[in-house]
Amino acid sequence: MSDDPSEAADQRLAAVVAKPRSQVAIESLQAEGVYDDARSVTEWTADSVAVPVTAPPQETQFREIVRQVGERRLRTLDDHLRERGWTDEEIERAPGSWAVLGSVVLVDIGDSPRPSEVGEALLSLHGEAETVLARHGISGDHREPSVEVIAGDGDTETVHTEHGTRYAMDLAEVMFSPGNKAERARMGDIVDPDERVLDMFAGIGYFTLPMARAGAHVTAVERNPTAFRFLVENVRLNGVDERVHPYRADCRDVVPGFAEEARADRVVMGYYEASAPRAEDSRAPPDASYEYLDSALTALAPGGVIHMHEATPNPLVFDRPIERLEAAAAEANRGVEVLDTRRVKEYSEGVAHVVVDARVQ
Template sequence: MESQDCTDLAVVVAKPRTESVIDALDTEGVYDADRSVQPWDAESVAVPVTAPPETVEVREVVRQVGERRLRNLADHLRQRGWSEAEIDAAPSSWAAIGSVVLVELGETPRPAAVGEALLALHGEADTVLARNGIDGVHREPDVTVIAGEGDTETVHTEHGTEYALDLAEVMFSPGNKAERARMGERVQAGERVLDMFAGIGYFTLPMARAGAEVTAVEHNPTAFRYLVENTMRNGVDGLVHPYRADCRDVVEAGIDGGPVDRVVMGHYEASEPDGDGGYAYLDHALDALAPGGVVHVHETTPEALVFERPVERLTAAAVAAGRSVEVLDTRRVKSHSEGVAHVVVDARIE
């Protein structure tokens, strides 16, 4: 089949700005999602647009003449000679996180070829990682480099928040993007917040950027190092008080300023019973929360118990503490595994 020539617009930007520029172009309505980002020179990329942007700062607007780009992974794999049966077994989803593409391969044939195709599809990326799972008490990722330079450290930009991280050392869930943005919208400037499982600043950073004062606790030393770096990177180090510790120890020692207005429990197992009739983390969350404060409880819940189980656990912990619960919102964040959902319950505790 003869290829058809076409003329397409693109904007040239520095590689580190790729994600933030795509977000801004998408908001303006001129990002062309049907075409892929392409390398421009050693330091920059060409991001496809449908019209010159009016609100986004770019280096230049260019015209790219030639064959229309391959639009998706299937197109790239066909070009590499894959059969339709092989393409059906290829990954259906992946995530570009800064300069790294993170993908779950499953039963995919020829992983290295998939990695090269993903690099061709994402011109801003230089490494492709296969995600194999999460291990250990610190929830450290198990990943394998399948293509590219192998540099797993990157800076990911999301709704204006910058996250520096090493994807071989700390976990990052692309499926939590909307929830991270939501937490930045929920808080008010001047609120006092406890983030019990802060990680690299997943929820801490959007909340602090909104003006909240956040006590951020993280036990994993690598994640904690990035948490501190990210507070400075985002200009919120004056609003974030980081602790490398067990969050229960921080609560027991007493949070500076007394009980907080809001507690974020972003760990999947934060609502688990402790085996002695209480709850290992819920009890401490309630101890830290001022009357009328709000708690956000994350949980991985079997589909048959979605919302019912986390609400029951939260209510039982509150009753034991002589307090009452008003459920404000319940949300499905994403599918966690077959038959299991990642959910969050927002509740006011009187």
């Protein structure tokens, strides 16, 4: 090693890890406090990446510690786009945010010029990523995403690790909202061991997995066949087979089992429209006013807690979901005690994703 201080400053440490576990390693290094976020993750070999660190890690597994020699890497998307000849006006139209989910970068491309160049710049910025997907929205009864590969090898299947929970998914087939990260973690924190939980709209296990890892017994219901396949895979991936009971069904068809046996201590309603007044439905009793809230209350034990998600216009935030919950409970001759309200994120312009936590007597 040279004794020249300026040369030593350009020799920075990196931990070499296998590509498939790069996201897990990054989160572990962040937890240790040795991840260097001033530099980019770079490809090291065909099957590994070099993750920048400030000191050799003590708790994170790695193949070897190496020195990255050379100039300080570009840090921002703007820097990478300027290097590609973009003007300030064009950069103003570039994406301002994106999410790295395992080996996939998910980005709202908007009206950005030259999307493929944006994709290539994001791959340069995130050396652990292999595919960049432009997200165009969610539609249909099964909440299926519309995406487009704009850079990389095009593989949309990945495993994303978040607060120790592993989510296998195909981002071209199932939705995953990066903005719900804190809410997913919170559900794992508030549940008690051995609680009996009904997750009415489980998806790939967004809330089911953190709760099961915390010791709850979760009945997870999902009717989308693709999401259900990943739900089952994720239950095994996280080692919670004994605590999760997955059903591919309409949640309203599973609820009678709770009414006949032990009711749930906690019900999670993660579908934005679950609190809406009932549409015409031949299976619903004539006097029912709400399509899913009635089922949730039927499944919930006295004194149990309900977590109701809703997409609410800003002027109605918290008032509308609380009024709907109270109306449904009143029809069932039950009382509601609101425990907490939270704004999770902006769902769309003028509409917020909110959650109401309530105890139902």
